[in-house]
Structures are given as structure tokens and as C-alpha cells.
Amino acid sequence: MTQGEPIRKAVIPAAGLGTRFLPATKAMPKEMLPVVDQPAIQYVVEEAVGAGLSDVLMITGRSKRALEDHFDRSPDLETALGLKGDDTRLDAVRHASELGPIHYVRQGEPKGLGHAVLCARRHVGDEPFAVLLGDDLIDGRDQLLSTMIDVQRKTGGSVIALIEVDDSQISAYGCADITPIAGEDYVRVNSLVEKPSVEEAPSNLAIIGRYVLHPAVFDVLEETAPGRGGEIQLTDALQTLAKGEGEGTGVYGVVFRGRRYDTGDKLSYLKAVITLASERAEFGEDLKTWMKEFLG
Numbered sequence: 001m002t003q004g005e006p007i008r009k010a011v012i013p014a015a016g017l018g019t020r021f022l023p024a025t026k027a028m029p030k031e032m033l034p035v036v037d038q039p040a041i042q043y044v045v046e047e048a049v050g051a052g053l054s055d056v057l058m059i060t061g062r063s064k065r066a067l068e069d070h071f072d073r074s075p076d077l078e079t080a081l082g083l084k085g086d087d088t089r090l091d092a093v094r095h096a097s098e099l100g101p102i103h104y105v106r107q108g109e110p111k112g113l114g115h116a117v118l119c120a121r122r123h124v125g126d127e128p129f130a131v132l133l134g135d136d137l138i139d140g141r142d143q144l145l146s147t148m149i150d151v152q153r154k155t156g157g158s159v160i161a162l163i164e165v166d167d168s169q170i171s172a173y174g175c176a177d178i179t180p181i182a183g184e185d186y187v188r189v190n191s192l193v194e195k196p197s198v199e200e201a202p203s204n205l206a207i208i209g210r211y212v213l214h215p216a217v218f219d220v221l222e223e224t225a226p227g228r229g230g231e232i233q234l235t236d237a238l239q240t241l242a243k244g245e246g247e248g249t250g251v252y253g254v255v256f257r258g259r260r261y262d263t264g265d266k267l268s269y270l271k272a273v274i275t276l277a278s279e280r281a282e283f284g285e286d287l288k289t290w291m292k293e294f295l296g
């Protein structure tokens with residue numbers, strides 16, 4: 001792929017065990033948990049498509065059926081809604097199947113996010129690609145992905161998304177040691193540490209679930225040994241690329257200050273649902289009134 005060609009491919013890993021949400025995730029992926037009225041993963045696919053990524057590959061695990069069904073046509077349901085004249089719901093149902101071609105690859109065993117990304121190798125080939133995690137919902141209007149894509153085109157390396165967090169929170173994230181680049185709105189990433197203690201953390205910049213990666217990451221992932229938790233960690237592969245030299249090396253960071261909703265654990269998920277629900281035209285105001293009453 002030449003430097004000028006647009007990035008088209010998005011990889012969405014959805015094969016994790018989702019243990020933090022058990023038992024809800026016993027028989028369905030956590031990416032299918034509803035956020036107001038659509039599964040979290042639909043927001044993520046919409047964000048990818050909105051950023052011009054027309055080729056979406058999902059990495060699925062044990063319970064891929066619900067994911068595939070959600071993004072497929074549903075003739076019986078569509079006929080029933082059509083007969084009732086319920087066009088609003090019919091449009092909502094069809095919309096999910098009209099987001100574009102979605103491809104699926106199975107990760108046989110959940111050996112970690114790095115391993116899940118490696119499962120995309122054959123589909124992605126030799127071109128830069130985006131990775132979006134369903135744990136993080138990013139408001140597409142805040143243009144994070146398109147900024148990251150521009151930075152990848154400019155630098156030829158790999159790009160991660162960072163947010164500033166309180167010191168007390170850094171141990172829940174991967175953390176980046178960075179150097180600002182004069183005159184640029186992105187930073188150079190010198191090294192990465194997965195879930196450091198406050199003392200070990202080189203900054204308060206935490207990695208969130210958006211990446212635009214150079215395909216050189218695949219060779220590195222092939223060689224990456226299991227790390228934290230016995231899993232093949234994407235962060236470890238990025239650390240190798242940050243330290244490496246030559247084509248496809250170099251890691252850069254975009255510090256995101258826009259709207260982000262974490263759905264990775266129960267409390268954050270509930271906050272995300274309430275925030276997004278309170279913004280809905282059809283019931284947001286009623287919900288806020290009720291919440292005031294509820295809180296006394």
C-alpha cells in the first residue's frame with residue numbers, strides 16, 4: 001500500500017471472556033451488552049464507518065452467534081414490523097445490517113488482545129489498519145479516529161490514543177512515557193507499561209481502546225511471548241515497535257480530550273448508560289427529572 005492511499009480496514013476484537021460482567025456475559029460477548037437501546041459494539045461499528053473505514057473485521061470467540069445475527073438481516077422480524085406499519089423500529093433493525101460488509105474471524109482461544117489482533121493478519125494483509133475495542137465508546141463527532149489516521153499517514157508508524165487520568169487511576173490502564181513533538185499535536189511514545197503502580201507510572205497518560213497500526217505489528221506479535229496474565233499483550237508488541245528501528249517502527253500518541261464512555265466494568269458501564277440516555281431527545285429530560293427525585 002502506498003503512503004497516500006486511505007486506510008480502509010477496521011479490526012474489532014470481541015473474543016474476550018468478559019469476566020468482569022459475569023454472569024451477563026456467560027452466553028454472550030460483553031460487546032453485545034445494551035447501551036440504552038443498541039449493543040455497545042454497534043456504536044463502535046458506526047464510529048468506524050463514520051471515519052471512512054469501510055471494511056470491518058470482527059474477531060469473535062465462543063459466542064459469536066449473537067454478533068453475527070445482530071449485523072445480519074432479520075427477515076421474520078422485518079416482515080412482522082412491516083405488517084404492523086412500525087417504520088421507526090423497522091428502520092432501526094435494518095440500520096444495523098446496512099452498516100457495510102462485516103467479516104468474522106474466530107480466535108480459537110482467548111489468548112489475549114495481541115493474539116486477537118494477530119488473528120486479523122490474513123484479512124488485513126500489508127496495509128495499516130485501525131483497531132477499536134468495544135469497551136470504549138468514543139463520540140464520533142470528536143474525530144479521534146480520523147485524527148489518528150492522519151497521524152499514521154504522516155509518521156508511517158503506529159498510533160495509540162491516550163487520555164489524561166488521575167494518578168490514582170493509572171494502575172487500571174496501560175501507561176505511556178512520551179515526548180512532545182514541537183509544532184505537532186501528537187506525541188512520540190518512548191515506552192509503554194501495562195497497568196503500572198502509581199510509583200512506577202511514567203506519566204498520567206493512559207492508553208484507551210483505539211489504535212491505528214502499521215502491519216509491521218504482525219511480525220512482532222508472532223514473536224511476542226505471553227506477558228501479564230499469561231496473555232499475548234498488544235501493549236508488549238507496541239513497546240517493541242516503539243523501541244525498534246526501520247520500516248514500520250515508531251509509536252505515536254494522540255491525546256484525546258473529547259467525549260468517551262468507558263463500558264469495561266460495571267460502575268463505568270452504568271454511568272455510560274445513564275449519560276447517553278440522558279442525552280436522548282425522546283426521554284432524556286424525563287430521565288433527569290426522575291433522577292433528581294430519586295436522589296431526593
Ligand code: UTP
Binds near residue numbers: 013
Ligand atoms: P479485556 O481484557 O478488556 O476483555 O480485553 P475481557 O478479557 O473480555 O474482559 P474481562 O477483563 O475478562 O472482563 C479488551 C478487548 O480485547 C478483546 C475483548 O473482547 C475486549 O474487546 N479480547 C481480549 C479478545 O478479543 N481476545 C482475547 O483473548 C482477549
